Amino acid sequence: MSLTEVNVTINGKSYSEWVEPRMLLSDFIRETCGLTGTHVGCEHGVCGACTINMDGLAVRSCLIFAVQADNCEITTVEGLACSGELTALQKNFIECHGLQCGFCTAGILMSITDFLEKNPQPSVKEIKETLSGHLCRCTGYEGIVKAVEKTVQDNNKEVLQRS
Amino acid sequence: MDKVIGKAVTRVEDMRLLTGQGKYIDDIGTPSQTFQAAILRSSSPHAKIVSIDTAEAEKMAGVKAVITGEQVKEYLEPFSVGVSAPVQYYPIAIDKVRYVGEPVAVVIAKSRYIAEDAMELIKVKYETLPPVVDIEGSLEKDAPVLHENVGSNIANHRTFNYGEVDQAFEEADAIIKHKYLFPKYTATPVETYGIIAHYESSEKQYTVHANFHGPFVIQAIMAQALKIPSNKLRIIVPKDIGGSYGIKAGTFPYMVLLSVASRIAGCPVKWIEDRQEHLSASSSGTDRVTYIEAAVKKDGKVTGLRMKMIDNVGAYIRAPEPACLYRTHANSTGAYDIPNLHIDAYAIMTNKLPTGLIRGYGGQELYFPLERIMQKIAFELNLDPADVIRRNLIQKDQFPYKTASGGLYDSGDYIKGFELALETGKYEEFRKKQEEARKDGKIFGVGLACIVEPSGSNMGYITVALTPEERAKSLPKSGCSEAATVSMDPMGSVNVRISTTPSGQGHETVAAQIVSEVLSIPSDKIKVVAELDTSTSAWSIASGSYSSRFASLGSSAVFYAANKVKEKLMKIASHQLNVDESELELRNGAFYVKSDPAKKYALKRAAGSAHWNPLSLPEGMEPGIYETYYYSIKAAEPPDENDLINSSVTYGFVADLVTVEIDPETGEINILDYITIHDAGKLLNPLIVDGQIFGGLAHGLGGALFEELVYDNKGQLLTGSFMDYLCPTAPEIPNVTIKHIETPSPMTPLGAKGLGEGNTMSAPVAVANAVSDALSPYNVAIDTLPLSPNRIWTLLNEAKENNHKEVTI
Incomplete structure (x- = not known):
């Protein structure tokens, strides 16, 4: 060919x-x-x-x-962590136990990073809808949803502090 | 230093996995000149292979070899399996195909793209045979027989009688019975099977890298099939496995197939399974028909159980089957005090994908009929289902509890757990709400399930498949051994090697926690190596990741290995300080003299002296710090002559309460709340514990609502992609409340029991009970799964049409 x-x-x-x-x-x-x-x-x-x-x-x-x-x-x-420091989302995946085997994690991080850039204030429902494009058989999604929610909260705090 | 065992510490594995630096089978690189394999598979469920023409495929540029069953057979014996039926199972079809997806030829080529092109040029001529897919159909007199030399489709049949079953039934006030079908479903780890196999003729050795997680007794089975001494089969498991949930134990036929393919082709070969192959031809759970009968007193007390269980192991019975029938043998009566038990157990074969380990293995198949019948007892005797459960639960003062079939439940407080579920789920309140809702035409239901979660399998249990007479002819099998090694290098750094081949359960983290606490060293200074290499690791037949065995066995091996290191270091410190060991205590990385805390000896120094200055060691002590501990539990005895068997070493408890609302228009089930109470003994890391529970629950809900490997009556698989095989995604997961009670296991040094499979066992029936409860005014009861809107809608409408006649599926 x-x-x-x-x-x-x-x-x-x-x-x-x-x-x-x-x-x-x-x-x-x-x-x-x-x-x-x-x-x-x-x-x-x-x-x-x-x-x-x-x-x-x-x-x-x-x-x-x-x-x-x-x-x-x-x-x-x-x-994502090209400067050597994890992004807030990555850190929250650790904090909230958003991964187990880690195989689906890369794809989820890429989707959610893009999603949060475009939707900085999503509802839990919107977060779950976005995650519906990903299969994770380890976590039952609980830790993942929490990690995304916490990232949104962290971002909000940061915005508040800046203003 | 603080206690770290039992703390919700974050995981050491996460950093590499979040930055794309995980090392899964497809990431670890290959030896030079490795070729890629693609597997041609049967499109027919049952057929004779008349001919295979590989000439065109072999001519294609870039193709190294095209290998058929006839060629492979020369290097193999059929896999051995723990039943007496003479089923010949090879990893590739020899003269017949028996399920859609069965390997027929292997193409070895420069790239997977070329291999798949060549595959299309292979011409296979089949003479089709009638298929059999139905469980009971396989037992009919004129059913097509898959294995002519076996003479029937029965791979295994055993009958067990414990206690005075007939008497219990004679004296019963009521006999409640029903038939249930638990369907075939699977686990779909997002990473598929992957294998790199390399045969070196100079050494006559196969080296196989694979995402295989044991049980490592299968290493012996593979070596036997390959007709080689077992030390000529070196298996290396990468430190990262992209999920398994039991399914990856099924890599073993492919490990053998690719090994032989490497030998024939004369080069290392790599194969990564694709998703369609995974769904059609990897492994799956076992579908089971159960006829269950309960002898019941009028207050709901069950005095005896009869179960006829027919397991469909697919086209070939293969290890570890028929273990689905026996893994839960000790806990066949679940969480209930039922002294009289009769089991009639069949493993039969049909033209479907062969089965194997899956999360919950045997538990969901057992508890579906058991917990459904408990609810049916309540309904038929006009009792509250909660009262029927209460009346039958084993009482706290009965522990350790000996079950009818030989189990030894180590600890528990089932009533406390169950009452906590009712209280958390506001059971009484919901009943009132349900009553009100019914008046408004709304359909609400509540489902209960209490289950015993066995963990840490006794390797002897599978021999229950044989009669006591058959067992007596070979050596007894027992135990549940696991090994771990803790070492300290010359600079005093700690390495831990485990043989529990984790696939996401955080074993590296928990092992580090345990060693940290024993040796009083911060856990981030401890390196845990999870790769397993059968040529260099300490391992045994039970090693691996299955039956939730890390918390009960793997962690115990780590604990004792660390203690061996501690004891040696303490001897060194005692010698150097010239004080008795009893005078020393270990804290903050040093041995302190209790009576004179100014006097201390650093742990690092003790370890260092074992390397740098061995002549300073106490008389007779070996240099170096390298301790391996093999751990087993005495309670894992072989089955006795009465077929009594304690099939697991620890037994947790799960009590579930689930509430649902059903849309009468669409049949859709909306889970309102899922309450689950767990007693897994002492929790080693609560963060990981809850993660495991959520994952197991999601899988259980998948089994309840969505997941099934569907075959049509001609044996064709209808769910060969993720468009058809539906897994739950984030929006499908309901509100979940997890609560824990801890009754430490007296069996294990840390008091821990296994967990993570419980809700996979309980959720299918808990949801089925909730739906049956909701639909009880319509006389609709659930006899099978999954509960798709279509199924519910049909049942509901049939019931309406039949004017409230009893409807079964």
Whole structure:
């Protein structure tokens, strides 16, 4: 199969690679770029484990071909704490026991990070609706919902302190 | 230093998992020249393989090998299994396929993409045979037989009589009986199976990396199947497993298949299962038909039980089956004081995916009929279901309680737990509310369930599948051994090695807590290594992560290994300070002389001297600090000649109260409140405890409401993707209240019992009881699951049409 060039920025770093047009973006990220923090759980867009941020949007990387990401900016879970310090959401996942096996966690962090950027004051119902795009078989979602709620509260406090 | 055991400390695992640095099977890298495998699977539920033409596939560029069952068979014996029926189970179809999804050929290629392309070029000719999918249908005289050499579809059949069952039934005021079906469902860890297998001809050794979590008795079964000495099968389990809930014990046939594929292809091979493969061909829970009969006094006291249980183990019986029938054998009478028990247990085979471990294993299948019949007793005798439960619960002063079938319930206060559930769920108040709501045409219901949660399996229990005479022909099996190693390096740093292959339960965290407290060292200074390597780790047949065994067994092994280290260090300190050991106490990382606290000897220094200056050690002491402890519990005895067996070593208690509202228009069930009371003995880390409980409950609710591996009557799987196999997501989880009582186990050094499976066992029946309670005015009772809106709507409407005649599913 012929190869196509893909130029993509992931977590601030440029990657220029030749790939088969049928290669999934999730495989590209994991195998070609070696960023194994993004996980693959179903390859049909239901479980949400492979969620990444592409050009400011949380998307399923198993439903996108690598060639579609040409000239795009991607953030994966490895890019969240790039300064070495965990984000507030990541910290609250620890605090609220929002993860057990951790396999679905990367996708959830990517979805919720995007969600909170766009909806800084979500209701619990909205949080749960957003999480409905992710399967977690360990936690029963309780710790995850709490971690997101706490992040919203922390952000509110920060905003109040600033004003 | 403060006590850390029992504290809700956050987890050491989280940092790597939150930053994408977890090391799951698909992340650990591969040996050079590793090829990728894809597996061609049967599209037919039951057929003879006439021919397999691999010529075209082999010609494709990038393909290294195409391997069929005939080739694989040369290197294998059938897997051994704990029943006497001569079922021949190989990890790939040899001459027949017996379920949709059964492996038929393995393609080894440069990439998975190429392997899957080549797979499409393989031509398999089948001669189809009639399938059998129904449990009782498999027992009919003219049923198609899956394994001709067995002669029937029965893989195992045993009958048990405990106490005076016939007398209890003769003397009963009422006999309440019914038939229930617990369906086939699964657990769907988000990470699928993954295997990297490498055969090295120079060593004649297989090295297999896999997300397999035991029981490691299966290592022996795999080595036997591969016809090699067991030390030529090295299994390495990565430190991170992306969930399992029992299902990943089912990786073992694939570990063997890929091992042989590596040998034939002459290169290391890697296979990552896809989701469709997982749903059709990994492993699943066991579907069971139960005919249950209770001998009851008019006050609701149950004096005897008869259960005919028919387990469907799928197309092949394989280890650890028929364990679903026997894992709960000791606790067959649940939380109730029922001295007379008859069990007629069958494991049968049909053209469905073979079964295996799953969270709750055997518990949900047992408690569904048991707790349904308790409610039915109340309804038929016109009693309050809560009163029937009260009348039958084992009393506090009866502990340790010996069950009819040989179980030894270690501790508990069931009445206290149950009353707490009623009080927390405002049972009486809800009954009044329900009455009012009925007047307004609303359908409210409350369901109760009390269950005993067994943990830490006795490895002897599976031999109950054999008759006492058959058992007598081989060595007895017993115990529940687990091992842990605690070591200190020359600089005094602590390493802990565990063999409990965690898949998210936080074993690294809890092991660090325990060692921290024993050695008086901050837990962040302790490194816990969770990778298991059968060539270098301390392990035994019971090792692994299943039957909630970490809290009862794994943690105990860690505790005793740490104590061995402490004892050695104390001897060193005593020698150096020239005081008796009884004069010393360990705190803040140093041994202090009790009578003269100014005199102390640092723990690090004691450890250091064992490495740097061994000549300074007490006479006869070995240098180094490296202690392994193998832990088992005496109560895990082999079954006796009367088939009495204590199948687990610790027994927790769960009391659930769930309230529901049913939409009469759509049949949708809305869970209003879920109250669950747990007694798991001493809790080691309450943060992790509640996380485990929530997870187990979500799975139980999935089983109650959504999840089923559905096959049509021709044996085709209808739920092969996450679009059809429905798992609960965040909005489906109701309000949940968890409360704990703690009656420490006298069996374990820390008083802990296992947990996390309880609600997977209890929630399906608790919800079914709530729905039956809600629908009792319509004479609708729930006999099977899951309770989809469609099922409820149909039942409700049939009941209305039948003018309140009894309706069964």
